[in-house]
Amino acid sequence: MKISRRCFLQMTAVAGGGFMLGLYDRPWARAQGAAPQLTPDTFIRIAPDGMVTIMARGPEIGQGVRTMLPMLIAEELDADWNKVHVEQADLDEAKYGPQFAGGSMSTPIGWEPLRRVGAAGRLMLLAAAAEQWRVPVGECSTDAGKVIHAGSGKSAGYGELADRAAKIAPPKMSDVKLKDPKTYRIIGKSQRGVDNHAIVTGKPIFGIDIELPGMLHAVIQKCPVYGGKVKSADLEAVKTMPGVRHVLAIDGTLSTAVVVPNEPGMEPGIAVIADTWWQAQQARKALKVEWDFGPGKAQSSDGLAKKAAELLKAKPENTMRSYGDVDNGLKSSAKIVEATYSYPFLAHGTLEPMGTAASFKDGKLEMWTTSQTPGEGHALAAKAVGIAPGAVTVHLIRAGGGFGRRLMNDYMVEAAWLSMHAGVPIKLLWSREDDFTHDAYRAAGYHGLKAGLDADGKVVAWRQHLITFGEGDDYPAGAEIDKLEFPSGRVPAYALYTSQMPLRLRTGWLRAPSVNAICFVCQSFIDELAAAAGRDPVDFQLELLSATPVLLDKPEQGGDAPLNADRLKGVLEMVAEKSGWRDRKKSPGRGMGISAYFCHMGYFAEVADVSVDAQNRVTINHVWAAGDVGSHIINPRAAENMCYGGIIEGLSHMQQEITLVEGQVQQTNYHRHPMLRMQQTPKIEIYWRLTDNPPTGLGEPTLPPLLPAVGNAIFAATGKRVRILPLAKSGFSFA
Amino acid sequence: MPLKLIVNKEEKTVDVAPDTPLLWVLRDHLNLKGAKYGCGIGVCGACTVLVDGRPVRSCMTHAGSVAGQQITTIEGLSPEGQHAVQKAWEEVDVAQCGYCQSGQILAAAALLNRNPHPTDAEIDAAMNGNLCRCGTYPRIREAIHHAAGATAEQK
Numbered sequence: 001m002k003i004s005r006r007c008f009l010q011m012t013a014v015a016g017g018g019f020m021l022g023l024y025d026r027p028w029a030r031a032q033g034a035a036p037q038l039t040p041d042t043f044i045r046i047a048p049d050g051m052v053t054i055m056a057r058g059p060e061i062g063q064g065v066r067t068m069l070p071m072l073i074a075e076e077l078d079a080d081w082n083k084v085h086v087e088q089a090d091l092d093e094a095k096y097g098p099q100f101a102g103g104s105m106s107t108p109i110g111w112e113p114l115r116r117v118g119a120a121g122r123l124m125l126l127a128a129a130a131e132q133w134r135v136p137v138g139e140c141s142t143d144a145g146k147v148i149h150a151g152s153g154k155s156a157g158y159g160e161l162a163d164r165a166a167k168i169a170p171p172k173m174s175d176v177k178l179k180d181p182k183t184y185r186i187i188g189k190s191q192r193g194v195d196n197h198a199i200v201t202g203k204p205i206f207g208i209d210i211e212l213p214g215m216l217h218a219v220i221q222k223c224p225v226y227g228g229k230v231k232s233a234d235l236e237a238v239k240t241m242p243g244v245r246h247v248l249a250i251d252g253t254l255s256t257a258v259v260v261p262n263e264p265g266m267e268p269g270i271a272v273i274a275d276t277w278w279q280a281q282q283a284r285k286a287l288k289v290e291w292d293f294g295p296g297k298a299q300s301s302d303g304l305a306k307k308a309a310e311l312l313k314a315k316p317e318n319t320m321r322s323y324g325d326v327d328n329g330l331k332s333s334a335k336i337v338e339a340t341y342s343y344p345f346l347a348h349g350t351l352e353p354m355g356t357a358a359s360f361k362d363g364k365l366e367m368w369t370t371s372q373t374p375g376e377g378h379a380l381a382a383k384a385v386g387i388a389p390g391a392v393t394v395h396l397i398r399a400g401g402g403f404g405r406r407l408m409n410d411y412m413v414e415a416a417w418l419s420m421h422a423g424v425p426i427k428l429l430w431s432r433e434d435d436f437t438h439d440a441y442r443a444a445g446y447h448g449l450k451a452g453l454d455a456d457g458k459v460v461a462w463r464q465h466l467i468t469f470g471e472g473d474d475y476p477a478g479a480e481i482d483k484l485e486f487p488s489g490r491v492p493a494y495a496l497y498t499s500q501m502p503l504r505l506r507t508g509w510l511r512a513p514s515v516n517a518i519c520f521v522c523q524s525f526i527d528e529l530a531a532a533a534g535r536d537p538v539d540f541q542l543e544l545l546s547a548t549p550v551l552l553d554k555p556e557q558g559g560d561a562p563l564n565a566d567r568l569k570g571v572l573e574m575v576a577e578k579s580g581w582r583d584r585k586k587s588p589g590r591g592m593g594i595s596a597y598f599c600h601m602g603y604f605a606e607v608a609d610v611s612v613d614a615q616n617r618v619t620i621n622h623v624w625a626a627g628d629v630g631s632h633i634i635n636p637r638a639a640e641n642m643c644y645g646g647i648i649e650g651l652s653h654m655q656q657e658i659t660l661v662e663g664q665v666q667q668t669n670y671h672r673h674p675m676l677r678m679q680q681t682p683k684i685e686i687y688w689r690l691t692d693n694p695p696t697g698l699g700e701p702t703l704p705p706l707l708p709a710v711g712n713a714i715f716a717a718t719g720k721r722v723r724i725l726p727l728a729k730s731g732f733s734f735a
Numbered sequence: 736m737p738l739k740l741i742v743n744k745e746e747k748t749v750d751v752a753p754d755t756p757l758l759w760v761l762r763d764h765l766n767l768k769g770a771k772y773g774c775g776i777g778v779c780g781a782c783t784v785l786v787d788g789r790p791v792r793s794c795m796t797h798a799g800s801v802a803g804q805q806i807t808t809i810e811g812l813s814p815e816g817q818h819a820v821q822k823a824w825e826e827v828d829v830a831q832c833g834y835c836q837s838g839q840i841l842a843a844a845a846l847l848n849r850n851p852h853p854t855d856a857e858i859d860a861a862m863n864g865n866l867c868r869c870g871t872y873p874r875i876r877e878a879i880h881h882a883a884g885a886t887a888e889q890k
Contacts, residue, residue, distance in 0.1 A: 199837075200809075200821040200822075200840060201809065202808065202810045202837045206833075350832075350868060351771070351866070431775065637828050641828065677864075677866065678859045678865075
């Protein structure tokens with residue numbers, strides 16, 4: 001379990017009523033019992049014509065849960081998927097269980113309880129039919145939307161039985177028997193996204209599309225330096241501009257904590273509220289504001305890098321884990337490999353910018369939001385406007401991308417506050433520039449690594465020092481490293497240290513938090529070691545995975561399932577086979593790289609095949625990925641699409657950076673923080689290794705191994721190591 | 736001041752300054768939400784609409800500059816989603832979040848209109864200006880080939 005994810009789950013524990021924390025304290029199989037009691041009537045409605053409405057509980061951010069989670073219910077209900085209508089649930093975690101989208105958790109926490117919901121519904125329909133026909137229930141069976149009594153040849157559609165079934169007491173959920181997976185007709189079969197038609201016809205289904213009667217449009221001008229505030233502003237000058245209805249100064253409630261929380265309170269600024277968004281934005285651009293930038297102005301990316309370089313030379317501050325005699329191991333080793341790695345801050349850049357629609361009226365608040373943690377946002381918004389959480393209604397609206405940005409709820413708080421103060425329904429929409437310059441950024445990091453190999457080319461000692469942010473035990477979101485970070489416990493002597501720098505910038509979780517960068521460092525350095533040992537990277541990694549693990553003295557509380565070496569070995573061998581790794585040919589300017597990683601309960605190994613031209617321009621020819629996320633791929637084509645997404649985002653990460661100059665973010669739009677384009681997109685092949693484990697999520701685990709696979713491929717092609725991201729800082733670019 | 740626009744074959748009169756971006760006229764005045772705001776500077780393609788059949792960035796197009804021209808939004812490509820490209824997008828299951836897809840679909844429709852059987856390289860070149868943050872590019876390629884096949888069958 002990575003600390004970042006544990007923090008995330010502690011946070012969601014507040015929203016989920018203690019459920020999540022309980023879940024994380026135990027192995028998965030037992031944990032399911034801790035779920036709030038879900039009942040079929042909460043999730044399932046059956047109309048007389050047989051149409052089955054199934055509630056989708058989680059926020060849909062493009063990960064496909066609005067289709068996949070109802071599939072679980074429909075399967076066990078034995079419904080006809082063609083007669084299923086999916087409806088989005090409002091926020092009500094007491095009723096629906098956890099309603100968040102993060103940590104690749106929707107699948108593992110939905111798999112068992114939601115199938116039970118469907119199965120219980122099926123039992124109620126069976127009981128209704130048995131009652132109606134006066135036959136023993138054991139003689140009845142179901143078949144895609146109908147109940148059948150073989151003995152008498154009677155058959156009734158679910159619609160005909162719905163009224164009677166609704167009067168039957170739900171069975172005890174823990175006693176409900178689930179289907180034999182061999183009989184699945186929905187799970188494991190690709191089902192198209194339930195919103196596909198609305199998407200291709202341009203229906204107003206996204207957060208940005210919400211319209212409310214009498215609604216006005218809001219934008220907020222904030223200080224270009226994080227933590228700064230308004231010194232003076234001429235509000236009157238813009239009040240007379242076309243369409244402008246309100247201009248409000250926001251004092252803000254920004255936390256002054258030394259370590260900036262990822263939900264730091266409201267940033268100060270000036271809000272402009274107008275009839276249309278364009279008018280609001282025009283008036284906001286005309287605003288004349290003098291800022292008090294505060295201490296953040298002294299901060300720059302160059303300064304942080306310089307300070308990090310000094311700290312890398314100094315004695316580390318914190319020991320995350322240490323065992324064996326690392327110093328002696330290094331001293332006695334036949335070969336020593338030493339390297340420093342670094343990676344920058346990154347923005348999320350969801351294509352739909354942050355925003356929320358809110359209507360505050362008569363002490364009640366109603367919100368339409370794209371939050372990934374609407375329960376948390378709900379509580380924060382209620383607090384911001386000073387009303388009880390019970391007076392807040394939250395509607396979950398499809399988001400134009402999440403990637404972790406919407407785990408933070410600043411826009412919800414702002415929208416609630418603005419609607420209350422303006423006294424009208426408003427739709428807040430950040431501009432793209434607001435989005436890039438006021439993000440909760442992926443934390444930058446700087447690693448010093450040193451490892452020793454014996455005469456046989458085996459790792460005898462590993463020493464790693466991460467320069468990151470925060471103070472003492474307190475790391476800003478996504479800036480920490482786990483004591484079990486691979487190869488912790490897999491080498492005879494190991495030490496992992498951190499030293500921290502203060503940071504006046506908000507960080508947050510970006511898809512595969514912290515490990516999206518740390519995997520790049522560790523899997524690249526392992527490739528360096530394999531090269532130094534003159535051994536094949538696959539054999540080298542398989543050997544590390546075959547070592548008897550050195551366990552923690554004290555098992556971690558609330559930890560995730562530990563790495564299962566056999567599962568990682570399985571995908572590593574599979575991707576090597578599928579990519580033709582063993583038969584790869586050495587040719588100048590072309591190379592293949594490999595990496596493997598376990599995170600978010602998923603196991604992925606990836607191979608990249610790249611060409612590098614004389615100008616160091618890199619073409620990604622091909623990426624192969626092999627994954628083990630358990631026994632079933634619930635919605636195969638959607639799952640494959642998610643894998644494409646993780647791999648393509650990983651490629652984007654390699655060319656992006658957020659930099660600070662005098663405290664100001666320099667990248668204000670996509671042209672300065674480029675995402676991968678279609679011409680740069682490689683051929684991608686995904687392979688599944690199905691294993692006897694409960695299914696887990698795919699939002700995150702495909703991303704981390706992509707970066708080192710590409711970096712290692714560039715080394716194979718050129719002999720040059722990519723140790724600094726973005727690629728440009730290592731002398732490369734994508735063609 | 737009143738401005739006359741022809742949107743999805745219907746004449747619309749809107750009271751906006753002529754330098755208002757077409758995107759915001761469509762979204763906030765005509766309540767056509769299919770075209771999306773992504774970057775506001777013409778680099779992402781989420782706001783793509785067709786003007787006289789050509790894909791343009793509506794966030795960078797002054798409404799006044801396209802008065803009298805045929806503006807087609809995703810809502811007008813085929814209201815029931817029966818255009819070959821829309822059907823292909825649905826069948827191939829292209830979308831992840833779906834936010835960029837109206838722009839992608841219009842760009843693809845314009846491509847197939849001038850080149851009914853594009854190669855991968857031609858698809859990549861035509862679609863390169865439309866960003867997808869979720870990474871649906873492999874599926875977009877697949878769907879365009881799928882639509883090209885469907886169009887060929889109809890002929």
